[in-house]
Amino acid sequence: MQPLAHCEECRRVFPMTGTEWWRTAVIYQIYPRSFADANGDGMGDLAGVTSRLPALKSLGIDAIWLSPFYTSPQHDAGYDVADYCDVDPRFGTLTDFDILQRTAHDLGIRVIVDLVPNHSSSDHPWFQAALASPAGSDDRAHYIFRDGTGENGELPPNNWDSVFGGKAWTRIQNADGTPGQWYLHLFDTTQPDFDWDNPWVREQFRDVLRFWLDRGADGFRVDVAHGMIKETGLPDYTPVEGGSMGGATVPDLGSIPGAAPTAPYWAQDGVHEIYRDWRLILDEYPGDRILAAEAWVDPLSHVAEWVRPDEMHQAFNFAYLETPWSGPTLRRVIDDSLAAFGAVGAPSTWVLSNHDVVRHASRLALNHENLQGHGIGPNTPDLPDAVIGLQRARAASALMLALPGSSYLYQGEELGLPEVVHLPDSAREDPTWFRTNGERYGRDGCRVPLPWEAASPSYGFGPSAASWLPQPEEWAGLARDAQAGVAGSTLELYTLALRLRREHALGLGSVEWLHGHADEIVAFTNGAVTVVANTGAASVPLPAGELLLASGPLPGNTLPGDTTVWLRA
Ligand code: GLC
Numbered sequence: 001m002q003p004l005a006h007c008e009e010c011r012r013v014f015p016m017t018g019t020e021w022w023r024t025a026v027i028y029q030i031y032p033r034s035f036a037d038a039n040g041d042g043m044g045d046l047a048g049v050t051s052r053l054p055a056l057k058s059l060g061i062d063a064i065w066l067s068p069f070y071t072s073p074q075h076d077a078g079y080d081v082a083d084y085c086d087v088d089p090r091f092g093t094l095t096d097f098d099i100l101q102r103t104a105h106d107l108g109i110r111v112i113v114d115l116v117p118n119h120s121s122s123d124h125p126w127f128q129a130a131l132a133s134p135a136g137s138d139d140r141a142h143y144i145f146r147d148g149t150g151e152n153g154e155l156p157p158n159n160w161d162s163v164f165g166g167k168a169w170t171r172i173q174n175a176d177g178t179p180g181q182w183y184l185h186l187f188d189t190t191q192p193d194f195d196w197d198n199p200w201v202r203e204q205f206r207d208v209l210r211f212w213l214d215r216g217a218d219g220f221r222v223d224v225a226h227g228m229i230k231e232t233g234l235p236d237y238t239p240v241e242g243g244s245m246g247g248a249t250v251p252d253l254g255s256i257p258g259a260a261p262t263a264p265y266w267a268q269d270g271v272h273e274i275y276r277d278w279r280l281i282l283d284e285y286p287g288d289r290i291l292a293a294e295a296w297v298d299p300l301s302h303v304a305e306w307v308r309p310d311e312m313h314q315a316f317n318f319a320y321l322e323t324p325w326s327g328p329t330l331r332r333v334i335d336d337s338l339a340a341f342g343a344v345g346a347p348s349t350w351v352l353s354n355h356d357v358v359r360h361a362s363r364l365a366l367n368h369e370n371l372q373g374h375g376i377g378p379n380t381p382d383l384p385d386a387v388i389g390l391q392r393a394r395a396a397s398a399l400m401l402a403l404p405g406s407s408y409l410y411q412g413e414e415l416g417l418p419e420v421v422h423l424p425d426s427a428r429e430d431p432t433w434f435r436t437n438g439e440r441y442g443r444d445g446c447r448v449p450l451p452w453e454a455a456s457p458s459y460g461f462g463p464s465a466a467s468w469l470p471q472p473e474e475w476a477g478l479a480r481d482a483q484a485g486v487a488g489s490t491l492e493l494y495t496l497a498l499r500l501r502r503e504h505a506l507g508l509g510s511v512e513w514l515h516g517h518a519d520e521i522v523a524f525t526n527g528a529v530t531v532v533a534n535t536g537a538a539s540v541p542l543p544a545g546e547l548l549l550a551s552g553p554l555p556g557n558t559l560p561g562d563t564t565v566w567l568r569a
Helices: 048-058 092-104 126-133 199-215 251-255 272-282 300-307 327-342 386-400 431-435 471-480 488-504
Strands: 026-030 064-067 085-086 111-115 169-173 181-184 219-222 291-294 348-352 406-412 512-515 521-526 529-534 546-550 562-569
Touching: 026 048, 048 064, 048 092, 048 406, 092 111, 092 199, 111 199, 199 272, 272 291, 272 300, 291 300, 291 327, 300 327, 327 521, 386 546, 386 562, 431 521, 488 546, 488 562
Parallel strands: 026 064, 026 406, 064 111, 111 219, 219 291, 348 406
Antiparallel strands: 169 181, 512 521, 521 529, 529 562, 546 562
């Protein structure tokens, strides 16, 4: 390997335009069902979260994002909300939320809640009122009801498919038992889409925002933030890749026969007006509250529209999550991200795992593409190698945490948890699994309850042995108490990375590429720190400099494949 040198020509510097906390924050996603269970019923809860916050403080994160804990029949694990302003009894009470938030704030951890505005649960009183009211009524107009097509309305209003498989329309029965209108649900039948063209819907959600802001929430992760507005007339649409929220909005799809240029339900321009309105509400509150968009949109320059100065603060960088572990593609996506978000004055975000995708300790060792939400299971061909997966995951996380901007972590990645492949079919709960008759495994494999203590029942997830999804035996060795203070453990790697990231202000820094190395090497400086990731298989000589962090062993002064180091020049 050549000595590392700065290349002024290729220098990429997008100076940060502010110092608000969210520009550099490491935000840790808590999936309440699976984080910690205080009452021993096998389902995580808010009191469980509160009890484990000190562990997150020691990890060194800045904020938590809580996936939904609202009143819900749990047909989509809480992303089917029946009351936006209350806590489901499975998870506790509003008082438990207040205690959680106060405890987090006392520890210096901010709290972001999940907002699910594209659809409600079919149990929501607003939808129940719509069902009980006649076609054309005001109550029906809160959702997207249409007459069917065909001679007697027996066919759905258009050809749209649900993200979870099957049709995106369900026909209702009238009070007298005759078949009635159809309603739209981009997800499960139990998740009817709101009609966001209706001012009444907009008014209700302003109140929901204020409810949580008044309670002290530091912001919202906005679910399906690219889906709320549908093209007028609801035209037919045939996606190239069905059943995924990713990759469906590439603008040049028009060249593919049968595919419309942009899905008429994703990334419609009208969504931006909603976020401008919400931004004004957030700005009324002190303390830098934020909106973070879950918008599966391509390319990154398009995603950046969600974070223009008068809209949201952050958008998830799913292009980064979907980038394979390879030097050229990583360099490209890092450049594209910094350029796209930098161009609108927003920080780039980075993310490798969440509750909808195969955990990166498994995904990075897959030899085939895995669409968002499809999952892997016992019959998936060519299952990932666990050792390679973990090694790559550690290297990838060490690379990500050195990048300027804000990073999202998904609970359990700091333990190196892999996707759970061998779940019994009878335990699966993801609607994707049911709606595709088991053709897609869905997302249960990344949602298995966390191991905290190797020697306790349910590995310390709760006080009993109960766990809503079974935990694999190998997880005893990955439990937090088996890794805490153990040199070389994944937990210690994350803890060190977060400490160094803060000490060297990497979140506020910039990326300057270093050249003179093989294509598989991703090398840059961020301030005083040099970061070198070897995405290839062959070892290369270890660059000079004081070693700050290594994602794996460095035998004989070499940098092996699938390993990242941080050095001080
Ligand atoms: C988002 C959530 C996912 C959920 C879907 C429908 O993508 O992250 O878990 O199933 O929206 O609400």
